Amino acid sequence: MSRPTPPTLAGWGLLERPGVECRSEDLAALTRGAVLTRGLGRSYGDSSLPPPGTLDVAGSVLADRVLAFNPETGVLRAEAGFSLNSLNRLFLHRGFFSPVTPGTSFVTLGGAVASDVHGKNHHRDGCFGEHVRALKLRVADGQIVECSPTVEPELFRATLGGMGLTGHVLEVEFQLARVPSPWIVYESERVPDVDAYVDALKAAAADWPMTVGWIDCLSRGKNLGRGILIKGRWAEAHEAPPEPPRTGPKLAIPFLFPSWALNPLSIRAFNFLYYWKHWQRRRAGLMTPDAFFYPLDGILHWNRIYGRRGFTQYQCVLPDAAGRGAARRFMDKLTALGGASFLCVIKDCGPEGTGLLSFPLKGISIAVDMALTDRTQGIVDALNAFVIAEGGRIYLSKDAFTRPEDFRRMEPRLDAFLAVRRKWDPERRIRSAQSVRLLGDGT
Template identity: 40%
Template sequence: MTYESWGRNSPTLRRSCTPDSLNSEVMAKGSFLPYGNGRSYGDSCHNKDGRLIDMRDANRILSFDEGSGVLTCEAGTLLSDILAHVIPRGFFLPVTPGTRFVTVGGAIANDVHGKNHHVRGTFGAHVESLVLLRSDRGLLTCSPSENSDLFAATIGGMGLTGLITRAKIRLMRVGSADVRQRTLRFDGIDDYFTRCAEFDDMHEYAVAWIDQLAKGRRLGRGLLLGADHPSERSQPSRPASGPKLSIPFVPPVNLVNRATLKVFNELFFRKERAGEHWRTVSWQSYFYPLDSIGRWNRLYGPRGLFQHQSVYPEMNGHDTTVRLMECAQVHGHASFLTVLKRFGAHRSPGLFSFPRPGFTLTLDFANQGADTVKLLEALDDIVIAAGGAVNPYKDARMSAATFEASFPDWRALEVHRDCAMISDFWKRTAMVLPRQTARMAALAAAV
């Protein structure tokens, strides 16, 4: 069957199976990887030499306790289904990524973060327990107090520790899912760094959209968007709606190019009045603006796109952000979705998690072949030199060396990896490193 990553930059015909066809004995005889809803950008959701476990039909909400806010569901349940179930009851996800069309299993495996990391940390911080199917030990209940080592390894473990079958997550009570949004239009990157800490201190959510094409004094201009749910029950939240439009096919050329983005960025920047203002906005428009366009990734044409997300220390956040944006400009690439935000000090319960204190910049680039890969490698170098890390959950091409510099403790996850589980990402990064280490040791011994 055809299984795509959201980046659409690798072959997609894959062998698959369903979770109900598996048990520990079957898993022990093959190579597998859970597949959620295909919203990972790179190859962490692919296993070209084995089978994908298609989780999308394992999507039942099993229970919801409105007293405690704890919801139990199968791992293939979409966040959108959870929101439809709990918003009318006065609850919301405590942490949500930029799309609601991801599975709970995927949200745990990628330990996703949202616009409120500085307040509530990652998705994994709100997982009470999970049930894991392993090829060597069968079904296991994992929590902070039971099989705690596997629980920590599974949060952010990219599906490599076994098959998550169900999970209990703790939701957040809100007066309304809609938010009161505070918008600040800033004219350059200096303005953002002057105000971002204040927005974090004052608001549950804070994120900035950046015009990556702006240069000179306007470099890094954009919109800083703070928001909060009302604490008291207020007006009914707006019901979920489907995409306003959908891209029906892949165009023969990339439509997200410098010319179209220059016009889009100017209009998007100017649609907000200069200075600062407040208004109430729907939860869909604040948290999931791109969900209003179905299959928007097709706009990048037949070669797809790459996403580059990095995190780097706060002490050199300004200079690193400027260097990254100028690097993309020098390489002649335009980023459609450029997002800048500040991670807080909340530590994930996961063993292997991307967010850490500092700033995180996300860039999307159309795939232009070798030129794009060269740009991405240059961005990697800037981030690693700054003491930062590149996000493996959104990657399709980082080197093993960049991976190890980003996650020097990766071997701790390898210890807990189910030998039946492997991904294309893990094979081209972690599985290469032991061989490199052995070669270097042999050369050193020879000298």
């Protein structure tokens, strides 16, 4: 008799590992003795997957209650499974928005804390963690601990960006941003190459609270890294249309695409069209926050376009100290390695935040998607060597391939993080596939 195939879990990159997600409204009970908690599974790599030898991980998404909201101050406390999608749906029309949001709204508060997510306003407002006032955690020995910048501050700092390894996040209290209207004023411009793009990004940072852009990483020579820079701010009440923004019907990718659907030719065609769709040099107008912050959320399961083989995203930040040409050198390196990317997003980051392992630092963040092939490990290794030489680091929420020795070389803060972890979880009971791979946790 054939044995049934073991159940699997995957991150957003569709990389599968044996695993089962256990869900309950009662997250406090569910996390008792659990090895790891995951949210909506939007981290790309293996950070939300169980360590080898363990199947069960706790899933927080049913724990989605708002526990307190003060409309005077905008302080909100909610269970860890509450998503930014729900947050924005409930509070945008009341004049509040998430203080920081990544490029998807399908992220839980617990996930936003564990990844210490950043967004288009990082150069102004920092990471999500900068707006967190308190956390309630179930730590490894089973206790429930409340921490904040003043209570157990080391545990608090280690948990922001700590990839869920310091404790299971049960509740999050944070400060919402007040917005003058539910609309975005945007301006976008076509930029001819990567150096001009980075210059434009830095110049825009002074006047615009939100910036982001996409570049074409397949064009070569003088067109290398040509792209579209998008700048935005919340519309003042008098600029906004009287009606609230409507959310259109969502498209969904209904099945896994065949693996050949995305190939260098189709990616090149997409990049060409995307660039020239913006045929005017400059555009400006009003946009809905959904279209501005979450263009890909409009297509559910978009990760399926990569097919069964799955994909990874390589995201790194290169410090300002690396100099003006750092982004171009990265693009040159990527092109030389043949890492064709469907999407390449470049964004400037503000100063390093509170979180002990938080990703951003003052410099330029670059993110590229890559379909998984036999060459992926080699490409990631080569890019990591480049990033280490430039003094940068990678984003753990995207990673599935970095080697432990490379991670240690790019992360001088690791010992401080491990010291906190040693104090709260000396036996490393809370662990993930990623922590086994990168931090050498036992299985």
